Amino acid sequence: xxxxxxxxxxxxxxxxxxxxxxxxxxxxxxxxxxxxxxxxxxxxxxxxxxxxxxxxxxxxxxxxxxxxxxxxxxxxxxxxxxxxxxxxxxxxxxxxxxxxxxxxxxxxxxxxxxxxxxxxxxxxxxxxxxxxxxxxxxxxxx
Amino acid sequence: xxxxxxxxxxxxxxxxxxxxxxxxxxxxxxxxxxxxxxxxxxxxxxxxxxxxxxxxxxxxxxxxxxxxxxxxxxxxxxxxxxxxxxxxxxxxxxxxxxxxxxxxxxxxxxxxxxx
Numbered sequence: 665x666x667x668x669x670x671x672x673x674x675x676x677x678x679x680x681x682x683x684x685x686x687x688x689x690x691x692x693x694x695x696x697x698x699x700x701x702x703x704x705x706x707x708x709x710x711x712x713x714x715x716x717x718x719x720x721x722x723x724x725x726x727x728x729x730x731x732x733x734x735x736x737x738x739x740x741x742x743x744x745x746x747x748x749x750x751x752x753x754x755x756x757x758x759x760x761x762x763x764x765x766x767x768x769x770x771x772x773x774x775x776x777x778x779x780x781x782x783x784x785x786x787x788x789x790x791x792x793x794x795x796x797x798x799x800x801x802x803x804x805x806x
Numbered sequence: 807x808x809x810x811x812x813x814x815x816x817x818x819x820x821x822x823x824x825x826x827x828x829x830x831x832x833x834x835x836x837x838x839x840x841x842x843x844x845x846x847x848x849x850x851x852x853x854x855x856x857x858x859x860x861x862x863x864x865x866x867x868x869x870x871x872x873x874x875x876x877x878x879x880x881x882x883x884x885x886x887x888x889x890x891x892x893x894x895x896x897x898x899x900x901x902x903x904x905x906x907x908x909x910x911x912x913x914x915x916x917x918x919x920x921x
Contacts, residue, residue: 679832681830710830714831765902765903765905766876768869768870774901
């Protein structure tokens with residue numbers, strides 16, 4: 665059962681990260697989730713929107729970032745879509761491997777994968793990448 | 807109010823940066839980068855970051871900590887971290903950076919660890 669669907673379209677500038685995080689926090693606040701879940705979703709959303717702005721839309725303000733949040737009884741699904749040229753997360757090296765540990769970037773996707781239960785990146789045929797993330801509110805799923 | 811406020815003090819030849827706020831992409835990361843660059847230009851290369859007031863850090867902020875660590879290391883200096891919050895400790899643990907950074911719970915112990 666879908667409890668709530670929220671959509672937001674943001675300009676491709678760094679300040680939009682906070683806007684997305686505030687929206688998701690508001691949605692989560694009405695779901696009464698634990699602080700642990702709220703933190704996990706917050707960091708995943710911030711990283712996904714940051715990636716969409718920097719690496720997807722390359723801060724081109726003529727392109728937008730689209731955020732959708734769907735809250736279910738025991739979970740939340742969030743999509744973040746950019747209008748860039750497409751992105752393959754497989755090309756991002758694991759930042760915890762010893763040869764990558766001192767790299768200054770590449771941890772955003774790692775955080776998304778770590779803090780969310782299910783994550784999928786889809787390169788859309790018409791252009792752009794959508795990351796679809798699911799977080800369970802059930803303790804046993806974390 | 808700035809996203810990240812940084813107050814500087816010294817203990818002998820060690821510079822302590824008391825940080826308050828958020829180290830995230832944009833203003834917070836830039837503030838940290840600017841502070842470290844300025845200290846290195848002033849030949850201050852023993853730096854202790856007091857992170858007790860840092861409420862949030864993202865992957866960009868962690869990248870900036872790594873960048874600071876390597877920049878100071880190139881100048882034969884040392885960067886150490888003090889008073890990690892639980893969340894920051896968790897993030898450094900899952901990224902395996904706790905094995906890289908020298909982390910302290912007490913300021914005296916941290917200051918005495920500099921060579």
